[in-house]
Structures are given as C-alpha cells and as structure tokens.
Amino acid sequence: LGEDAPRYPDRPVPDWYRDAKFGVFVHWGLYSVAGWAPPRRPGEDVPVELEYSHHQYAEWYANTLRIPGSPTAAYHESSFGVGTSYEDLADAWTAERYDPDGWMRLFAACGARYVVPTAKHHDGFCLWDTATTGFSSVHRGPRRDVVAELAGAARSAGLRFGLYYSGALDWHVSHFPPIRSLTDLFTHRRNDPAFARHCFEQVRELVEAHRPDVLWNDIDWPDSAKAAGPYSLAELFEHYYDLVPEGVVNDRWGVPHLGFRTREYRTETGTPAWAWEATRGLGASFGYNRAEDDTHLIDATELVHLLVDTVAKNGNLLLNISPRGDGSLPEAQVARLRELGRWLAAHPDAVYGTRPWHRHAEPVGAPLRYTVRPDGTLNVIALDPAHGDFRLPADLLGRPGAHWGEGAAEIGPDGTVVIPEALRHLPAAVLTLPPS
Numbered sequence: 001l002g003e004d005a006p007r008y009p010d011r012p013v014p015d016w017y018r019d020a021k022f023g024v025f026v027h028w029g030l031y032s033v034a035g036w037a038p039p040r041r042p043g044e045d046v047p048v049e050l051e052y053s054h055h056q057y058a059e060w061y062a063n064t065l066r067i068p069g070s071p072t073a074a075y076h077e078s079s080f081g082v083g084t085s086y087e088d089l090a091d092a093w094t095a096e097r098y099d100p101d102g103w104m105r106l107f108a109a110c111g112a113r114y115v116v117p118t119a120k121h122h123d124g125f126c127l128w129d130t131a132t133t134g135f136s137s138v139h140r141g142p143r144r145d146v147v148a149e150l151a152g153a154a155r156s157a158g159l160r161f162g163l164y165y166s167g168a169l170d171w172h173v174s175h176f177p178p179i180r181s182l183t184d185l186f187t188h189r190r191n192d193p194a195f196a197r198h199c200f201e202q203v204r205e206l207v208e209a210h211r212p213d214v215l216w217n218d219i220d221w222p223d224s225a226k227a228a229g230p231y232s233l234a235e236l237f238e239h240y241y242d243l244v245p246e247g248v249v250n251d252r253w254g255v256p257h258l259g260f261r262t263r264e265y266r267t268e269t270g271t272p273a274w275a276w277e278a279t280r281g282l283g284a285s286f287g288y289n290r291a292e293d294d295t296h297l298i299d300a301t302e303l304v305h306l307l308v309d310t311v312a313k314n315g316n317l318l319l320n321i322s323p324r325g326d327g328s329l330p331e332a333q334v335a336r337l338r339e340l341g342r343w344l345a346a347h348p349d350a351v352y353g354t355r356p357w358h359r360h361a362e363p364v365g366a367p368l369r370y371t372v373r374p375d376g377t378l379n380v381i382a383l384d385p386a387h388g389d390f391r392l393p394a395d396l397l398g399r400p401g402a403h404w405g406e407g408a409a410e411i412g413p414d415g416t417v418v419i420p421e422a423l424r425h426l427p428a429a430v431l432t433l434p435p436s
C-alpha cells in the first residue's frame with residue numbers, strides 16, 4: 001500500500017455479532033416484481049459459458065434480461081411485452097401485501113437475532129428516502145420508505161438491524177454492456193470519483209438515518225474511494241463507527257479492513273480463528289424466483305445441519321428469504337424457517353453465545369458437531385439421531401455428567417451412547433458434557 005494509502009481501523013468483531021449466530025438476509029427489490037430466473041436444483045450446474053445468460057440469481061434479472069437469447073429475455077417479453085423495460089416495472093411494483101412488522105415478528109420467532117435487508121442491489125433501485133436519485137421506492141412503485149419501516153419493525157421485534165448495499169455494481173447509473181463473464185463482472189463497473197461520491201453519499205444517508213448494526217457491502221467498492229481524501233471509504237468507515245460503536249462490516253469492500261468474512265453457498269473446511277458468515281438462499285436464488293418449487297429448496301433437516309455445522313466452525317448463518325413483489329413471503333420458505341426456529345427454540349444453548357471447541361467434528365465416524373457454552377459445558381450435537389447410537393471419541397470417554405437436556409445419558413463402557421427414542425425424530429440431538 002502506498003504512503004498515501006489511508007489507515008483503516010483495526011476493530012474486533014463485536015460480541016453481539018459473535019453470540020447472535022443466526023441472521024435473516026432479505027433480498028427484496030424491483031427484481032422481485034418479475035421474480036424469475038432459470039430454476040436450478042441442488043447439485044445442478046450449467047456450462048461456464050452459460051453462467052450469466054442462465055444466471056440462477058433472480059435478483060440479476062436486469063442484467064440477464066439484456067443478454068440476447070437468454071431465457072430471461074424471452075420470459076420478460078412474453079410476460080411484459082416487447083416495449084417494457086426493466087425500469088418500467090418500478091411503476092408496477094405495488095407491494096400491497098408488504099407487512100414489515102409481520103416479517104420481523106416471524107424472523108424473531110424463528111430464532112434470528114439480526115436481519116439484513118437489501119437497501120440497494122445491483123439494479124440501483126433504492127429502498128429508502130434518498131436525495132441521490134429518483135429511482136427509489138419512495139419516488140416510484142410502493143411509494144414507501146421500505147428501509148425505514150424495516151428498521152423500526154426489526155428493532156421493535158428485538159432484532160439487530162443491518163443493511164446490504166451493492167457498492168460495486170449500480171446498473172441504473174452505469175452504461176456498460178451486460179455482464180456475461182466473471183471478467184465482465186470486474187470490468188463492467190464504475191470506479192470513477194463521481195460514482196464513488198454517489199455511493200459514499202448513499203451509504204452516509206443510510207448510516208445517519210438508521211445506524212445499521214451491520215454494513216454488508218457486496219462485491220467491491222469504487223476504486224477511486226480507496227485512496228485517502230473526501231468521500232473515501234476510510235472516511236465512511238470512521239463516520240460509521242463514530243455513529244455505531246458496536247457496528248460491524250463484512251469483507252467485501254476491496255480494502256484491508258474487514259469485520260467478518262463471508263462465504264456464499266460455501267462453507268469453511270475447518271474452524272478458522274476469525275469470525276465468518278455463511279450465506280445462501282433457501283433455493284438457488286436470493287431474489288424471489290417464481291420458477292422454484294419445493295424440489296429446489298434446501299430441506300429443514302439440512303438447514304439445521306447447516307446452522308450447526310457453521311456455528312461449530314466459528315461462523316454465523318445468514319439465511320436469505322425472498323419476498324414476492326407484493327411483499328408476501330413464499331410459504332415453502334417460511335415453513336423451513338419455522339422448522340429451523342422450532343429446533344433452535346428447543347436447543348438455544350447449543351448455538352447462541354457458544355464458541356467453537358478445538359475441533360468442529362470427527363474426521364471419521366459418527367456425524368457429531370461440537371460447540372462450547374460460556375460456562376465450559378460441551379455440546380455434543382448428533383446430526384440425524386435416527387441413525388441410532390454412536391460412540392463417543394476417546395478423548396471424551398469417562399467424562400461424568402453427560403445429559404440429554406432433561407435426563408442423564410446412558411453411555412456404555414466402550415463409549416456407546418444410546419440415543420433415547422424420544423430424540424430420534426429430531427434433525428439433531430444435543431448431548432451435554434459438564435466442563436472437564
């Protein structure tokens with residue numbers, strides 16, 4: 001870094017974030033009106049040359065639509081007619097079933113401790129009362145300050161409130177050809193000072209109006225803001241932390257300052273020492289995709305396993321929900337969220353406030369995950385207990401006081417742990433071992 005490179009703060013990730021473990025991501029925006037992408041089931045892939053023309057992310061609709069011959073271009077014309085542009089959809093966005101309080105009460109009931117809605121995605125449509133553009137939910141479509149309503153509803157529901165911002169891409173103010181490759185993704189974006197100021201001013205509005213507990217930037221930030229000076233990223237971070245002392249940022253700003261690291265539809269292989277967050281949709285898309293059905297969604301048991309595996313590896317899970325354009329929540333997604341919430345409500349001490357053990361799982365043998373409570377109690381979490389009894393690893397043999405929640409656990413001299421019949425239907429059963 002040159003001598004004029006700005007100095008970035010070195011801040012620990014706040015305990016509230018590390019203790020929270022589970023958040024809900026909300027991708028809701030103009031793209032939710034069309035709400036369509038080529039659906040993709042778990043494990044399905046497309047050849048790399050079709051990666052962007054057949055993008056599975058429905059929130060990429062504005063880009064995919066511009067790729068000649070793409071399925072999205074065909075869907076758009078057949079659904080909205082040849083003369084309708086993506087931006088015309090802004091006036092068709094009524095959000096008549098949008099219920100911010102209902103959303104947040106549901107997320108809190110499902111065990112989320114924080115929520116991160118999109119304030120502006122790559123399409124450039126802003127969901128707050130911004131002075132920087134008329135392309136917003138206040139000036140067009142819903143004619144509502146969505147971010148303000150979500151911030152109030154989240155905090156009334158006892159949730160920490162974060163905001164997603166697309167710092168690298170804003171297709172409303174950029175005039176590049178459509179992104180058709182990973183190379184395009186990093187070249188078809190503005191890095192000029194005018195755009196850097198535009199982004200700075202938008203995020204400053206959001207920070208000053210809503211004091212978001214999380215600033216979740218995506219992909220990168222305009223390069224011209226990475227040197228010291230007015231409208232620089234360093235200045236924005238300083239302003240943010242002054243106003244939000246317990247605030248935290250992610251790792252997608254393109255500078256040597258980060259809070260938690262992010263993994264999108266991926267996980268960590270081991271247990272990193274740093275705080276990180278796994279994020280994914282319930283299906284293959286973050287934005288609502290009407291072409292997805294139950295077979296495209298992760299099932300509830302896998303969801304519990306994903307959360308437990310992530311927490312055992314020192315991570316948080318930021319699970320996305322995709323509201324429809326009218327503001328209603330897809331029932332199949334809500335059902336999975338509620339199922340996860342039921343498991344979490346019955347096993348809060350296995351997750352919230354825990355920290356990793358010295359290993360997250362067993363290299364071979366029983367599918368176990370480990371977390372440690374603040375008092376040193378070890379949670380031995382058996383995934384899929386229906387598969388029956390398992391053997392405790394040698395370093396846990398002989399530790400007294402093993403419990404299954406209410407009752408003492410039966411452990412044979414060879415370490416065989418009998419899973420009570422009453423627990424075998426659960427996505428995961430939690431055996432506790434008192435501090436050694």
Ligand SMILES: C[C@@H]1N[C@H](CN)[C@@H](O)[C@H](O)[C@@H]1O
Pocket residue numbers: 057059060218219264279286
């Ligand atoms: C959380 C996801 N991040 C990607 C960029 N990696 C976005 O392109 C995508 O639309 C979604 O917002």
